[in-house]
Amino acid sequence: MTRSEGADVEIVPGWTxxxxxxxxxxxxxxxIIDPGPGFGDGTHETTQLxxxxxxxxxxxxxxxxxxxxxxxxxxxxxxxxxxxxxVDAVEIDALAGAHGERNAQANxxxxxxxxxxxxxETRGTFNFTVANIxxxxxxxxxxxxxxxxxxxxxxxxxxxxxxxxxxxxVRYASLLGDERPEVYERGDWRALVWRRVSSSSGS
Numbered sequence: 221m222t223r224s225e226g227a228d229v230e231i232v233p234g235w236t237x238x239x240x241x242x243x244x245x246x247x248x249x250x251x252i253i254d255p256g257p258g259f260g261d262g263t264h265e266t267t268q269l270x271x272x273x274x275x276x277x278x279x280x281x282x283x284x285x286x287x288x289x290x291x292x293x294x295x296x297x298x299x300x301x302x303x304x305x306x307v308d309a310v311e312i313d314a315l316a317g318a319h320g321e322r323n324a325q326a327n328x329x330x331x332x333x334x335x336x337x338x339x340x341e342t343r344g345t346f347n348f349t350v351a352n353i354x355x356x357x358x359x360x361x362x363x364x365x366x367x368x369x370x371x372x373x374x375x376x377x378x379x380x381x382x383x384x385x386x387x388x389x390v391r392y393a394s395l396l397g398d399e400r401p402e403v404y405e406r407g408d409w410r411a412l413v414w415r416r417v418s419s420s421s422g423s
Contacts, residue, residue: 251298252326266378269404269411270296270352273376277415278303279347287346287368289339289361290353290379294320300348301329308334308342345370352378352411358388366395377401378411385410 274296278284284305288297291309297320300307309324311317317335324330336342339361347370351358358365358377369375375396380388389401389412401412 265406265409289351301332
């Protein structure tokens with residue numbers, strides 16, 4: 221059992237005897253995540269950084285949409301759904317995507333998460349976007365991810381070490397009006413966070 225520091229999110233493996241009803245009583249903070257081919261079991265620092273940002277910066281109240289790009293096990297999508305989001309979870313690996321779908325079902329949030337196999341399958345814009353993935357993928361999809369930001373959205377990029385930060389920061393800042401990101405740190409890993417950014421797209 222793992223508690224993500226600063227995020228107050230408890231990760232419970234599926235073989236632990238915890239009912240879905242019990243998980244739901246956790247106020248959106250207890251997640252059932254089985255090990256499998258999808259990355260993200262709550263122990264890795266990049267997952268913890270994203271959970272921290274989500275817990276602190278999720279829009280308060282009202283319906284909101286989140287894009288989880290590179291969703292893996294679905295842990296971030298499930299956490300957002302528990303906090304009131306409608307989520308598009310994008311995972312190109314079919315086995316990892318199926319793992320994420322099973323975890324969503326185990327947590328009782330399947331009706332709030334749409335599972336896509338490509339970013340092109342998503343529609344509209346998002347109030348919160350999180351991408352916990354490799355540097356090269358973040359650079360490749362920079363334009364597409366920024367284009368999907370709603371007005372006054374939050375963007376969280378992780379899966380980065382300190383030497384990745386300058387290149388990724390410059391690339392995204394050039395698309396976001398040269399805004400500098402906040403940098404979250406945990407061990408050797410980093411997450412870049414832009415808040416209240418705006419895109420030219422309508423929400």
